[in-house]
Amino acid sequence: AQKITQTQPGMFVQEKEAVTLDCTYDTSDQSYGLFWYKQPSSGEMIFLIYQGSYDEQNATEGRYSLNFQKARKSANLVISASQLGDSAMYFCAMREGMGNTDKLIFGTGTRLQVFP
Amino acid sequence: GAVVSQHPSRVICKSGTSVKIECRSLDFQATTMFWYRQFPKKSLMLMATSNEGSKATYEQGVEKDKFLINHASLTLSTLTVTSAHPEDSSFYICSATPTGGFYEQYFGPGTRLTVT
Numbered sequence: 001a002q003k004i005t006q007t008q009p010g011m012f013v014q015e016k017e018a019v020t021l022d023c024t025y026d027t028s029d030q031s032y033g034l035f036w037y038k039q040p041s042s043g044e045m046i047f048l049i050y051q052g053s054y055d056e057q058n059a060t061e062g063r064y065s066l067n068f069q070k071a072r073k074s075a076n077l078v079i080s081a082s083q084l085g086d087s088a089m090y091f092c093a094m095r096e097g098m099g100n101t102d103k104l105i106f107g108t109g110t111r112l113q114v115f116p
Numbered sequence: 117g118a119v120v121s122q123h124p125s126r127v128i129c130k131s132g133t134s135v136k137i138e139c140r141s142l143d144f145q146a147t148t149m150f151w152y153r154q155f156p157k158k159s160l161m162l163m164a165t166s167n168e169g170s171k172a173t174y175e176q177g178v179e180k181d182k183f184l185i186n187h188a189s190l191t192l193s194t195l196t197v198t199s200a201h202p203e204d205s206s207f208y209i210c211s212a213t214p215t216g217g218f219y220e221q222y223f224g225p226g227t228r229l230t231v232t
Contacts, residue, residue, distance in 0.1 A: 033219050043207060045160075045223035052219070091159065101148040101167075101213055104221060106160045 003027065004094050004107035011112050013082045020067070021077040021110045023092030029053075034075040035093040035104065036066065038086075045091075051075060082114045119143055120212050122224035129200055130232055136196045137227045139210030145190035146212035150221070151183075154207040166193040190215065200231040 005024045013019035025034065036048040051059045051066045059066045067076040079086055092107040119142040129135045139149055147168050152160040164185050165173040172185035182204075184196040193212075197204050209226040 035219075035221075037223075043209075043226040043228075045209065045211070047220075047222070050219050095219070101165075103150060103162055103165055104211075105162070108159045 003105045004092055006092055006107035006110050008110045009108075011110055013079075013112065013114055015084060015114055015116050016081055018078060018080045019082055019112065021079070021090050021092075021112065023075045023077065023107060025073050025075060025092075025094045027073075027094065027096055029096045031097055033095040034066070034068070035095070036064070036075075036077045037091045037093060039089040039091060039109075041088070048090075049077065079112075084114050084116065087112060087114045118214070118220065118222045120210065120222045120224040122208075122210055122227050124227060125225060126228045126230075128230045128232060131201055132199055134196055134198045135200055135229060136194055137208055137210075137229070139193045139195070139212065139224050141191045141212040141214075141222070144212075144214045144217075146193075147190060147215045149187060149193040149210055149212045151185060151193070151195050152209045152211070154209060154226075156207075160209060163195075197229065200229070202231045205229055205231045 032053045034051045038046040049059050049061045049064045049066050051068045058068050063080045065078045089109045091109045093104040095102045095104050121140045123138045149166040151163045154160050162175050163178045166185045166187040168187045174180045187193040207226050211221045211223045213221050
């Protein structure tokens with residue numbers, strides 16, 4: 001079974017609009033972490049946001065927010081006020097366990113394209 | 117802070133030769149580093165977990181004799197692709213987790229390997 005599922009292979013959004021990228025996960029652990037990374041065409045993985053399984057508040061980092069719905073096992077990324085520079089691949093990832101030495105499992109990614 | 121470098125960024129080698137890729141944490145110590153492989157337009161696939169001073173832990177299906185990992189210091193891990201073949205051509209990315217850190221995992225810029 002897929003641990004991390006991203007059902008949107010591609011998304012389009014107009015500049016200055018908000019967009020939601022979907023991510024669902026599957027784990028039986030109580031302690032886990034959820035991550036979103038951005039990968040532009042240059043290839044580097046850019047950390048965007050983190051949500052711990054025990055965090056009650058949704059994580060926010062600037063224009064990025066994570067809509068964490070624990071019962072539904074979803075961790076959608078919301079990008080507000082999209083910019084042309086947001087065009088990239090976006091990966092959702094999960095770490096089972098809370099230690100930073102535990103491995104990350106990545107979803108298949110969503111390609112976001114922002115148009116003027 | 118928290119910069120991870122990889123060298124080389126691009127390498128072309130002939131079939132049958134070996135190539136070494138370095139992953140360095142520049143401003144922090146990393147007891148654990150991870151090596152990923154990414155095929156074009158695909159997700160990151162974890163190859164192995166590299167622990168300083170001990171043997172790497174390989175994921176199922178990854179040939180440990182082909183992909184040699186050495187984590188000789190707290191700031192350097194190397195991946196050697198031995199007897200490379202064209203099917204080994206890929207984008208290899210490392211990540212490092214700060215010793216004693218929380219959830220952080222910082223990625224290197226990646227190495228594009230082409231085997232001719």
